[in-house]
Amino acid sequence: MESSSEESTELSKKQDNTKDSNGDVGNKKTKVKQVHYVCVKDRQFTVTPVAETYHDAHDELPCDETTILQFENELKGQVPDTSDTLTHNSITALLSSKFRDIQRRLKQYGIEAPKFRKRLVSKWESLNYDICENVLYIKNRDQYRSKRWVTFGWLSKWMIMLGIGLLTALLAAAIHGIVEEIAHIKFKYLSDYFDQCAKDDCLYLPVFMWMGMNLVITCLASILVTFLQQKAAGSGLLSFKCFVAKSGGVVLSILGGLFCGKEGPMAHSGGIIAAGLGKGRIRFCKGKGISLYDGFRNDHEIRDFVAGGAAAGVSAAFGAPVGGTLFSLEEAASFWNQDLTWRVFFGAMVSTFATNFLLGAFHGHATELSAPGLVRFNVFDNDLKFDLIEIPVFVVMAVVGGLLGASFVVLNYKLTVFRQRFIRKKWLKVIEAGVVAMVSALLAFILMVGVDDCTATKPFGNTTVTARMHCKPGQHHGLSNLFLNTPEGCLKALLHDPYESHSAASLAVFTVVLYFLSVWTYGLSVSSGVFIPSLATGAAWGRLVGMGVVDMLPGLTHLSGDFGKYALIGAASQIGGNLRTTISLTVIIVECTGDISFGLPIMIVLMISKWVGDFITTGLYDMNIEVMGIPIIPFEAPPLVDDIRARFVFPDFQLRFVLFIFVEFVTFVQISS
Amino acid sequence: MESSSEESTELSKKQDNTKDSNGDVGNKKTKVKQVHYVCVKDRQFTVTPVAETYHDAHDELPCDETTILQFENELKGQVPDTSDTLTHNSITALLSSKFRDIQRRLKQYGIEAPKFRKRLVSKWESLNYDICENVLYIKNRDQYRSKRWVTFGWLSKWMIMLGIGLLTALLAAAIHGIVEEIAHIKFKYLSDYFDQCAKDDCLYLPVFMWMGMNLVITCLASILVTFLQQKAAGSGLLSFKCFVAKSGGVVLSILGGLFCGKEGPMAHSGGIIAAGLGKGRIRFCKGKGISLYDGFRNDHEIRDFVAGGAAAGVSAAFGAPVGGTLFSLEEAASFWNQDLTWRVFFGAMVSTFATNFLLGAFHGHATELSAPGLVRFNVFDNDLKFDLIEIPVFVVMAVVGGLLGASFVVLNYKLTVFRQRFIRKKWLKVIEAGVVAMVSALLAFILMVGVDDCTATKPFGNTTVTARMHCKPGQHHGLSNLFLNTPEGCLKALLHDPYESHSAASLAVFTVVLYFLSVWTYGLSVSSGVFIPSLATGAAWGRLVGMGVVDMLPGLTHLSGDFGKYALIGAASQIGGNLRTTISLTVIIVECTGDISFGLPIMIVLMISKWVGDFITTGLYDMNIEVMGIPIIPFEAPPLVDDIRARFVFPDFQLRFVLFIFVEFVTFVQISS
Structure with missing residues (x-):
């Protein structure tokens, strides 16, 4: 019984922490949340069995706090054994082995796992769901109760959404332009240096230069995020500081050679722009800022705007307005609302359109509108066709993607727990990011020297940088155009490079390195996204599979013609296995591919990889939410929990009361669904 | 004050009706719904101002029925003037002129409009939202409370969804095959007859033959729906009878020459298949049927299955799994739920895939999977490209589409009210359908004789039927391949026919005829869909615009190369103006086009046509819901209504109580969003 006593002290500590943080918040004059207490008659809620035990009729369900307190006293003696009643978190968890037992998980996080997790919970602040x-x-509202004001407010919301779309697009285009230009200069310089040193036999010089560059730039990126952005603080996530850290940070992360994408920070930056425009105020630092209007400064409106901003960000990143809207609805908003959807979609459309125009202008052909987003898979030379006999291959790839994705989640889970335990000082976080960047460069160098893969085939793209290394004149190293490239460029190269560009052996080694690098990179204290690394890793082994299929079935000419589709299927499998998002991801990938007819295999692959992954672990996002201790409520109430009593879970009354509210809300969500 | 007294008698009449119908339902041993009574503390609901007037503190909000009854007595004397407080139904209605004043609408439906509307309300039965x-x-549930049962139930749901997808696909393929084969025989026969009579100068013979065929087949279609399907009865909508009426009816409707599509009945049939599989039982007629299992026979599960079935139906019809899923979520389900979405998407995927396979087999190339749905726009010869300078043209077309859509709604509204008032006998409904089918044939004949449009250009498609009429040998009449075709074939012809196929004058006349025919056809007592007619009408005038653009800007060769895109934009404008659905429609059209890069202009056009249309009227679906008196609750609570008191609207207590529940629910929805 030692463990349980430790648990209760933990709990009381937590209570203290909660009090402290509440006190802090109160000093800062932030609105203190009221706890709503709902008493229900004639309607069975999930918690009613607690009442049933002591009151036979439902009508006598206690409706005032004194009765409940009396209850609490009655219950104090008898806390039964919980081992049989505590069950699973979700139906996928029910089927999973990794997170099979909620008891084990409670122990894991509650006793064995780092103690600060409990403190983390109190750091998160959620928006009020209702006005x-x-x-x-009501008094204030009555001043604005007229048709004119309602119409004006309605128009203002649309105008603000227009502004959100335009500003997000501007940001996206700026990030894209800066990254592309500087990255090209960096890699061109390194490539020339390598070529020079291949002759002079001084290859250690450019690699030190590369590692040094990566170290400095990545440390800057990490400092920006670690010291400027107060990640844990609720409202800090939507501050101007955070915006600078995210937008500036992602430019530096990619330039610093980290293996990451810019779509995550784009969604976040879009959300910050939306919150800023919605609130009509920018706060540079404490107390100082510009305030323009305050008509929408309530959580309800801000939440809607942020959903729109996130959608605009994703749309700008992928040129996928429908996918962006769905992503925002699936991941950011909890409920499907036609009016909100419509406004979010408008913001996403404006953002996509403006990004398209700006990027077109950047490339010198603004009116053609042919550059729809930052990340595109580019058009495949041949139309992507497929035959029924290829479906089994796709299914196998999907299973592989699901397995790799699940192991990605497990590895990253271990790493995250390690980081929470040992890498807690800010300067340690900065150092870790720098180390990862240096190791990335070093591994790239080792592969380019150690793997024998010389080719004379011109790679995809006009401005691609290659390095000769130890190859004959006229040739270049097959991996050089993958490493001396942004992660996006690497992905495009894997999808579109001709068959002869990379040897199978080098691709295999490359895949392994890429996989572990992306595991290590995700969760660093930098501004980064996980879409692109997932896609690129998948594309790497997908390309390998494609080469195998072409070699084994040389007769099928239409297969060898567009074997890049295997890279695409691999990319979809891997991202499906990692993230497990459903509809939105499908739409984003199909929109990125630009080819509907190939949508069917992509959907099949995403579906199967999700299933296989879910059988083993939860998704990457859900795992992180759990490990970070963010109090989020799942869509579905867990199965078999509707007779779990509050006192089984929390021996302390106050916490039991909180659970009561929680379960109420779950029921509420359940009713709604 | 005459009107108000009349109103109150109306209201009391309504009450009587409600009582009667409730009694009826009770006799038929249908489940009688319990009215839930929720009493709320510490939480501001919309109705609280009622309390505020009499109790200053919120804590004293009445929580038992006796207090409310006391209230009611207190309030009886004082019912204030409602003219200022009753406001608008939605923000789009606020901006609209047609349905601007809710007072006028109340009058319209309450006093002037047909009285049977009130009776209609009581005919609709909705599903229970909660278990x-x-x-x-609870006793029954406790028998099945184990991990094994939960897992088994979960797997069963997925298996049932698989079955729904497969059966829906089978149905879709069967309908497609039968319609295509028989329609081709019919039109080939008519075409030969016309060609024969063009020589012999006996053109009146084939047209009588045509009208006769249409009359007989359409009357059969209408009899099937009118007499077999008990449309108004709630559970009847998901019966086996209804399935036969819908699936058989749509085949006959299209063969009967009505200008309608098969996607609406497909969605409905999918829903019926889903309900049947979910309930595990087929009822052929009263009391007789086959019952297999009953594990999912509750409203909650059936609702989810029906959403999946509708999605599968739409997906099979358009080959658009994502669009189908979104359509189902947007129009059928009220709340966004990841788990449900995922299952619905699976059903839609299976259905699309199986339809693709079956249709491919029908055309002799099953493994290519190149026939994704019943309705496709087919691949455009040239890639659909567009330039920024074309956007203004698209915008103008969108505005035109919005205006035409709004007038479509107004015309159909007048027609629906006329039908409700005068065409109430079943045989009258059958006769009306027959008349429309005959007039369709007659108008087609008049146009083919009266309009001078001879061409020798080979139309799109290998099996297209043309008639020579009065043209020279080797030529055919330009409109013949539009009229001697299924509505889908007509749409494809408008999108893909070469430039010289149709003259501008004939297209203009054709558009007008098509527009009014589709207004007249929508709402007939037959099994029909409105997507295809809307798209075809839009494609007709869009093609006209395209021809104008090509003539006016002969220098832009890339415009004339793919001027079919103007037909596509016209189609999108018209359907956007008619239906006003948002995301799902966009996705469906983009998926049908098969070309993502052209998605941006389609989205712009759909957005603008929706706005323009919403400025004038509500959408076609919403108008019909309103006119049919279906008690549906909008997504958003109306603006400016949060201080309307129940007694303002209903002087009678019982009805006021109903409104209380209603407003509670609106608030509930509002909180959720």
């Missing part, structure tokens, strides 16, 4: 209708609100 | 957790339910 707080009090007397002041 | 009814009573003692019996």
Whole structure:
């Protein structure tokens, strides 16, 4: 019984922490949340069995706090054994082996796992779901109760959404332009240096130069995020500081040679732009800032705007307005609302359109509107066709993707727990990011020297940088155009490079390195996205499979013609296995491919890889939410929990009361669904 | 004050009707719904101002029925003037002129409009939103409370969804095959007859033959729907009878020459298949049927299955799994739920895939999977490219589409009210359908004789039927391949026919005829869909615009090369103006086009046509829901209504109580969003 006593002290500590943080918040004059207490008659809620035990009729369900307190006293003696009643978190968890037992998980996080996790919970602040209708609100509202004001407010919301779309597009285009230009200069310089040193036999010089560059730039990126952005603080996530850290940070991360994408920070930056425009104010630092209007400064409106901003960000990144809208609805908003969807879609459309125009202008053909997003898979030379006999191959690839994705989640879970335990000082975080960047460069160098893969085939793209290394004149190293490239460029190269560009052996080694690098990179204290690394890793082994299929079935000419589709299927499998998002991811990938007819195999692959992955672990996002201790409520109430009593879970009354509210909400969500 | 007194008699009449119908339902041993009564503390609901007037503190909000009854007595004397407080139904209605004043609408429906509308309301039955957790339910549930049962139930749901997808696909392929084969025989016969009579100068003979065929087949179609399908009865919508009426009816409707599509009935049939599989039982007629299992026979599960079935139906019809899923979520399900979405998407995927396979087999190339759906726009010869300078043209077309869509809604509204008032007998409905089919044939004949449009250009498609009429040998009449075709074939011809196929004058006349025919056809007592007619009408005038653009800007060769895109934009404008659905429609059209790069202009056009249309009227679906008196709750609570008191709207207590529940629910929806 030692463990349980330790647990209760933990719990009381937590209570203290909660009090402290509440006190802090109060000092900062932030609105203190009211706890709503709902008492229900004639309607079975999930918690009612607690009442049933002591009151036979439902009508006598206690409706005031004194009765509940009395309850609490009655219950104090008898806390039964929980081992049989505590069950699973979700139906996928029910089927999974990794997170099979909630008891084990409770122990894992509650006793064995780092203690600060509990403190983390109190750092998160959620938005109010409903307008707080009090007397002041009603009085204030009554001033603006006219058709004209309603119409004006409605138009303002659309105008703000227009502004969000335009600003997000501007940001996306700026990030894209800066990254592309500087990265090209960096890699061109390194390539020339390598070519020079291949002659002079001084290859250690450019690699030190490369590692040094990566170290400095990545440390800057990490400092920006670690010291400027107060990640844990609720409202800090939507501050101007955070915006600078995210937008500037992602440029530096990619230039620093980290293996990451810019779509995650783009979604976040879009959300910050939306919150800023919605609130009508920018706060540079404490107390100082510009305030323009305050009509939409309530959580309800800001939440809607942020959903729109996130959608605009994703749309700008992928040129996928529908996918962006769905991503925002699936991951950011909890409920499907036609009016909101429509406005979010408008923001996403504006953002995509403006990004397209700006990027077109950047490349010198603005009116053609042919550059729809930052990340595109580019058009495949041949139309992507497929035959029924290829479907089994796709299915196998999907299974592989699901397995690799699950192991990605497990590895990253271990790493995250390690980081939470040992890498807690800010300067340690910066150092870790720098180390990863240096190791990335070093591994690239080792592969380019150690693997024998010389080719004379011109790679995809006009401005691709290659290095000769130890190859004959006129040739270049097959991996050089993958490493001396941004992660996006690497992905495109894997999809579109001709058959002869990379040897199978070098691709295999490359895949392994890429996989572990992306595991290590995800979760660093930098501004980064996980889409592109996942896609690129998948494309690497998918390309390998494609080469195998072409070699084994040389008769099927239409297969060898567009074997890049195997890279695409691999990319979809891997990202499906890692993230497990459903509809939105499908739409984004199909929109990126630009070819609907190939949508069917992509959907099949995403579906199967999700299933296989879910059988083993939860998704990457869900795992992180759990490990970070963010109190988020799942869509579905867990199965078999509807007779779990509050006192089984929390021996302390106050916490039991909190659970009561929680379960109420789950039921509420359940009813809604 | 005459009107108000009349209104109150109307209301009391309504009450009587409600009572009667409730009694009826009770006699038929249908489940009688319990009215839930929720009493709320510390939480501001919309109705609280009622309390505020009499109790200053919110804590004293009445929580038992006696207090409310006391209230009611207090309030009886004072019912204030409602003219200022009753406001608008939605923000789009706020901006609209047609349905601007809710007072006028109340009058329109309440006093001037047909009185049977009120009776209609009581005919609709909605599904329970929540599982009814009573003692019996809990006892029964406890038998199946184990991991094994939960897992088994979960797997069963997926298996049922698989079955839904496969059966829907089978149905879709069967309908497609039968319609295509028989329609081709019919039109080939008519075409030969016309060609024969063009020589012998006996053109009146084939047209009588045509009208006769249409009359007989359409009357059969209408009899099937009118007499077999009990449209108004709630559960009848998901019966086996209804399935036969819908699936058989749509085949006959199209063969009967009505200008309609098969996607609406496909969605409905999919829903019926889903309900049947979910319930595990088929009822052929009263009391007789086959019952297999009953594990999912509750409203909650059936609702989810029906959403999946509707998605599968739409997906099979358009080959658009994502669009189908979104359509189902947007129009059928009220809340966004990841787990449900995922299952619905699976059903849609299976359905699309199986339809693709079956249709491929029908055309003799099953493994290529190149026939993704019943309705496809087919691949455009040239890639659909567009330039920024074309956007203004698209915008103008979108505005035109919005205006035409709004007038479509107004015309159909007038027609629907006329039908509700005068065409109420079943045989009258059958006669009307027959008349429309005959007039369709007659108008086609008049146009083919009266309009001078001879051409020798080979139309799109290998099996297209043309008629020579009065043209020279070797030529055919330009409109003949549009009229001697299924509505889908007509749409494809408008999108893909070469430039010289149709003269501008004939297209203009054709558009007008098509527009009014589709207005007249929508709402007939037959099994039909409105997507295809809307698209075809839009494609007709869009093609006209395209021809104008090509003539006016002969220098832009890339415009004339693919001027079919103007037909596509016209089609999107028209359907956007008619239906006003948002995301799902966009995705469906983009998926049908098969070309993502042209998605951006399609989205712009759909957005603008929706706005323009919403400025004038509500959408076609919403108008019909309103006119049919279906008690549906909008997504957003109306603006400016949060201080409307129940007694303003309903002087009678019982009805006021109903409104209380209603407003509670609106608030509930509002909180959720």
